[in-house]
Amino acid sequence: MAALALAANLAAREAVASARNRADLGVAAWRAEACLERARAAITDSLAGSEYEPPGRTVWGRMDQVVAASPALAEMSCAVEVRAAGAAMDVNAADGGTLRRLFLALGRTEAGADSLADALADWMDADDVPRPLGAEAAWYRSLRLPVPRNGPVADARELMRVRGFRALPGIDTLLSAEPGRVPLSHAPPAVLAALPGFGPEAVARLAELRMRGERVAELAAFTQSLSTGARDEAGRRFHELAGTAVTEPEAWIVRARGAVGAPPAVSVVEVRLVRAGSRAAIVRRRTWTE
Numbered sequence: 001m002a003a004l005a006l007a008a009n010l011a012a013r014e015a016v017a018s019a020r021n022r023a024d025l026g027v028a029a030w031r032a033e034a035c036l037e038r039a040r041a042a043i044t045d046s047l048a049g050s051e052y053e054p055p056g057r058t059v060w061g062r063m064d065q066v067v068a069a070s071p072a073l074a075e076m077s078c079a080v081e082v083r084a085a086g087a088a089m090d091v092n093a094a095d096g097g098t099l100r101r102l103f104l105a106l107g108r109t110e111a112g113a114d115s116l117a118d119a120l121a122d123w124m125d126a127d128d129v130p131r132p133l134g135a136e137a138a139w140y141r142s143l144r145l146p147v148p149r150n151g152p153v154a155d156a157r158e159l160m161r162v163r164g165f166r167a168l169p170g171i172d173t174l175l176s177a178e179p180g181r182v183p184l185s186h187a188p189p190a191v192l193a194a195l196p197g198f199g200p201e202a203v204a205r206l207a208e209l210r211m212r213g214e215r216v217a218e219l220a221a222f223t224q225s226l227s228t229g230a231r232d233e234a235g236r237r238f239h240e241l242a243g244t245a246v247t248e249p250e251a252w253i254v255r256a257r258g259a260v261g262a263p264p265a266v267s268v269v270e271v272r273l274v275r276a277g278s279r280a281a282i283v284r285r286r287t288w289t290e
Contacts, residue, residue, distance in 0.1 A: 024265035025289055031258030032269045032287075035078040039254050042070035043273070043280045057215055060275050061185055061248035078258045084249035085272065086180030087187045088173055089194060091159070092152040096121060098244075102174065102194035119163040123148040135163040153177045178272070183249040184216050195245055197223075197237030201230040216247045250274070251283070257290075266290040 046059050046066045053059060059066070064082040067073065073080055089102065096117050103113035111133070118134030127150075130136040137147040146161050156172040159165045174190055182191055184206060192203045205226060209216065216222045219242060223234040234241060255270040272284040 021261075021265055024260040025267055028258040028260045028265050028267035028289075029269070029287070031076075031078045031260070032256040032267050033258075035073065035076050035080050035256040035258065036254060036269050036271065038070070038072040038076065039067045039080050039082065039256065040271075040273075040280065042067050042072055043252075043254075044278075047275070047278050047280065054217065057217070058248060061183075061215065063249075063252050063273075063280075064186075067254070078256055081255045081257075083253050083255075084180075084183045084186035085178050085251035085253055086182045086246070086249060087191065088156065088176035088178065089182060089187075089191050090177070090179050091120070091156075091175045092124070092177060093179065094175075094194070098194050098196070102190055103168075105190040105193035106168065106174075116164050116168075120159075120165075123162045124150070124152060126150050139163065178253060180250050181244055181246045184219070184222075184245055184247050185210075186249060196240040197234040198241065198245075199230050199233050201226055202234060219245060219247060252280070 043063055043066060046063070049059075064084065067080060067082045089098070091099075094102075099117045099120060100113045103116050104110070108116065115133040118131035122130055122134035122136050128136045128138070130139070140147045140163075148162075149158070153159065154177055156176045158177075159171055159175060165171055174188060182195060184192070189203055189207060192198055192206060193200070202223070206216065206222075220238070223231055223238065223241075226234065252273045253270065254273060255268060257266060257268045259266045266289060268288050268290060270286045271282045273280040274283050275281075
C-alpha cells in the first residue's frame with residue numbers, strides 16, 4: 001500500500017509538472033510573439049519615416065540599431081536579436097576555396113584548412129567516398145557518431161557534428177545555413193577575408209571605415225580606393241566578388257526568445273525579413289522550444 005501510494009504521488013507530481021511546463025511554454029511563446037511584433041513595428045515605423053536615402057546609408061542597412069534603440073522593447077520580458085543575413089556566410093553556397101580562406105583567416109594551417117573543407121564537403125555531398133582529407137559515414141560510425149547528412153546543412157548547429165568543427169569556437173557566427181550575399185557593413189573580418197579578391201588590405205580598410213562610422217556606398221568605388229596591388233587583386237575577381245558581396249544586408253533575421261519559470265521554459269520565434277517598399281515582409285518563419 002505504501003509503495004502504491006508513493007507511485008501514485010510521483011505520477012501526480014509528474015502530471016502537475018508536465019502541465020505547468022506546457023502552460024509556461026504557452027506563456028513564453030506569447031511573450032516571444034509580442035516582442036517580435038514590437039520589433040516589426042519599430043522596423044515599419046523607421047521605413048515609413050525614411051525619405052531620401054543615400055547609397056550605403058539607408059535606414060534598412062541599420063535595422064539592428066533601430067530595433068536596439070526602440071523604446072517599444074525597453075520594458076519587455078524577452079530577448080530580441082537582429083542580425084544581417086549573410087553576415088555569417090551561407091555554408092551551402094560557399095565553394096571549397098571560399099571555405100579554405102575562411103579557415104585560414106581563423107588561424108588554421110593550410111593542411112588544417114583543407115581538412116576542414118574536405119570534411120564539410122563530405123558531410124554535404126551525396127556519396128560515401130571520402131575526399132583525401134575528408135571523412136564519410138564509415139569514419140563517423142567507427143566512433144558511434146551521427147553520420148553525414150549527404151545534403152545541404154539545415155542549421156548552423158549541425159556544423160558541430162562535422163569532424164573537426166568542435167575545435168572552432170564561435171563557428172556558428174561565421175557560417176550559417178541562411179542564404180544571402182555577404183554584407184560588407186556587418187560581416188566579421190574572417191568572413192570578409194574569405195571573399196574572392198578581398199585581401200588583407202581590403203579587410204583592414206573596411207575595418208577602418210567601420211571604426212569611423214562610415215559605410216561603403218558602392219563596391220566598385222571601394223575597390224578602386226585600394227592600393228594598386230590590392231585593387232588589381234579585387235579587379236581580377238570582381239565578377240565573383242559582386243556575386244558574393246553587397247554593401248548592405250539584403251535581408252534581416254529577427255529572433256525573439258521568451259522565457260517563463262525556473263528552470264525556464266523557453267520559446268523562440270524567428271523570421272526572415274526583406275524590404276518591400278516602405279515595409280518589411282516576412283518570407284520565412286520558424287518556431288521552436290529550448
